[in-house]
Amino acid sequence: MTALTIVSLLPELLNTNGDAANARVLAQRARWAGLSATVVDVHTAADMPAVVDAVVIGSGTDADLPAARDALLPMVDRLRELTTAGVPILAVGTGWEVLSWGIELGDGTVVEGLGLVAGRAVPAPTRATDDLVVTTKFGRLVGFENHARAYTGAEASPLGRVVHGTGNGQGQEGLTMGDLFCTHLHGPVLARNPQFADHLLTIALARHGAVYTSGAHSAAVDDIAKAARNQIAVRLSLATE
Template sequence: MTATSLQRPFTVVSILPRLLDTNGDAGNARVLAQRIRWSGHDARVVDVHSTADLPEHVDAVAIGSGTDAALVSARDGLRSLVEELRIWSNSGVPVLAVGTGWELLSWGIDLADGTVVEGLGLVAGHAVPRTTRATDDIMVASKYGRLVGFENHARDYVGAEASPLGRVLHGTGNGERESGPQIEGLTMGEVFCTHLHGPVLARNPTLADHLLGAAFTRHGLEYSRGPVAASVDETAQAARNLVAVRLGQPVE
């Protein structure tokens, strides 16, 4: 299949960006779309607030993080899209969920006051309260390279031990474990969940390119980052190295 045989733009869906963008994480959709353009293909971002906004074709999905005040509203918005989310996740459409967006895809969220916000049950595990909020740089060793970001969460995540995104080199991630290394995030097929803000894909283009590789493969295409992306990625690497030096970790 050739680069022109898709006959339409790649479509990246940003889910509930009015409610789930407190750390700029809705920007992950724009990162994916721009990297597609740099690879020589057309791309667009579609903001989806309800089923009425759904495009005919979806090639990648980004879900950001929100405030606890908006948890129920965001959960209800996601619940209206649960069948589409299930179809996407089961058919290999790459999905990235960050922070509370991830927690709402889980079995549920235990709040500090003892109440529970029921999740969509699309990924294993659930969120539980921390005694102190995790707010710090985080560095993670993963199969997609070393990932860096900023974490800002009041809950740990339990139940993702079998399929983490990576191992924590610095920071909190999913929380302390009784045995084994601290882990961060969750993966399930081409669904990726993480605490990393930044937006994570701008700071970690190797993860972005993995998601795009999955999106392209679904259409029989091979993804290759363009020369502009290669130049931009040097800046991202320099930024990661600055974090590494600050944290006493080796530079790349």
């Protein structure tokens, strides 16, 4: 039986919107597929397991940004290795921003980022607090956004195109760099959009030479998630799935 190790980075600091639960979503869907899956909470570099099959980084408050950056700094070389090796990584909100060149706060101060992805987070004219609907190659992704910054200078491809909401600004949302996926989507995003979770699991299993096939129990859960997405679509006068 294939065993997956899913890392949740700094869940005590980066879980403001429940985004650390994305790791549990991956693990549960893997178990429903008949696999063994373990979530490892990583608080320091010493906690990082030798074998990592997926990484989840959640979102935190601006007050926690310096602490999160300082905690992640000793792990930056390991994270770079995982990115190069094609390990799927999901970073949400400030967890994404801290991977960038830096974060410009509203008071003019700057939190230097880890430099793993191009671009930086900059103050937006107004805070984005709304449903966020994005078209991607994984289908429509739905969640909510709650951020005061836009994102500029990304040299990677966007995650998708904004149908409703703000995203990065200029009609784009998130970024992808190889198998690193960054987004403003909360919800948690993988619970609301299980097809995205399955894409990450497909990548993780392929590295083991295995093929991911979702389990039977996933179908019922997927129907619930689809109904929730369609409720939002109807409210926003968008086509349903």
